[in-house]
Amino acid sequence: MESIPAKLTPKLITELDELVKEGWYSNRSEAIRDAVRELVERKKLELLEEAIEEDIRWGLYGKD
Amino acid sequence: MARIKAVSNFGPLIHLHEIDCVETLKIFDVIISSKVKSELRGIEVPGVKIQPLTEKGKNRAAMLVRKYGIELGEASAIALAEHSGIKLFLTDDLDARLVAKRLNLEPHGSMGILLRAFREGILTKKEVVKKVEELETKSSLFITHDLIKKTIKEIERYK
Numbered sequence: 737m738e739s740i741p742a743k744l745t746p747k748l749i750t751e752l753d754e755l756v757k758e759g760w761y762s763n764r765s766e767a768i769r770d771a772v773r774e775l776v777e778r779k780k781l782e783l784l785e786e787a788i789e790e791d792i793r794w795g796l797y798g799k800d
Numbered sequence: 801m802a803r804i805k806a807v808s809n810f811g812p813l814i815h816l817h818e819i820d821c822v823e824t825l826k827i828f829d830v831i832i833s834s835k836v837k838s839e840l841r842g843i844e845v846p847g848v849k850i851q852p853l854t855e856k857g858k859n860r861a862a863m864l865v866r867k868y869g870i871e872l873g874e875a876s877a878i879a880l881a882e883h884s885g886i887k888l889f890l891t892d893d894l895d896a897r898l899v900a901k902r903l904n905l906e907p908h909g910s911m912g913i914l915l916r917a918f919r920e921g922i923l924t925k926k927e928v929v930k931k932v933e934e935l936e937t938k939s940s941l942f943i944t945h946d947l948i949k950k951t952i953k954e955i956e957r958y959k
Binding site: 780781783784785787788790791792794795796798 | 894897898906907908909911912913914915916918919942943944947950951954955958
């Protein structure tokens with residue numbers, strides 16, 4: 737795995753540490769990996785939704 | 801009426817094949833690159849023409865792979881569309897779709913093809929609803945149940 741530098745606000749760090757302390761994640765890195773994974777997945781779903789909406793418009797009503 | 805020319809990537813060909821619906825492609829004049837043909841691994845799609853890429857096209861495809869990190873099959877299809885002056889690019893790959901848009905192509909996927917085939921009378925309303933459902937249940941296309949429901953709702957609303 738590769739390390740990447742990222743800056744977080746004190747509030748986010750406190751909240752992140754809370755998640756680790758509560759046992760949701762074993763460390764900060766694991767929590768951040770999960771958050772990034774979720775972000776990527778969400779973006780992918782948004783793109784898919786946009787693509788299907790374009791296909792519906794084109795398929796049913798598009799001019800060419 | 802003259803059929804619209806389109807270049808297809810691997811995705812729509814295989815996904816429509818998986819739901820026994822490749823005949824919907826006959827509403828277009830579809831061409832594919834030799835690379836896409838090789839990815840089909842013997843699956844026959846009637847009416848689809850194979851057009852090899854020129855050296856210039858191959859270089860363009862290699863550049864698209866490097867620049868955008870897309871697969872060679874997708875890049876070769878985009879390069880073929882560009883070099884043939886064909887705007888309509890059939891793909892189910894979200895990354896390829898974004899790249900195609902950036903290059904002023906008009907990307908559409910299996911869902912769009914099914915709906916267009918319905919609009920042109922190749923499929924009835926009942927048939928297209930069934931095929932849209934099968935995209936989720938029988939094909940390897942990445943799709944969500946909510947989007948299938950949304951599409952069916954739009955088909956039902958269509959006059």
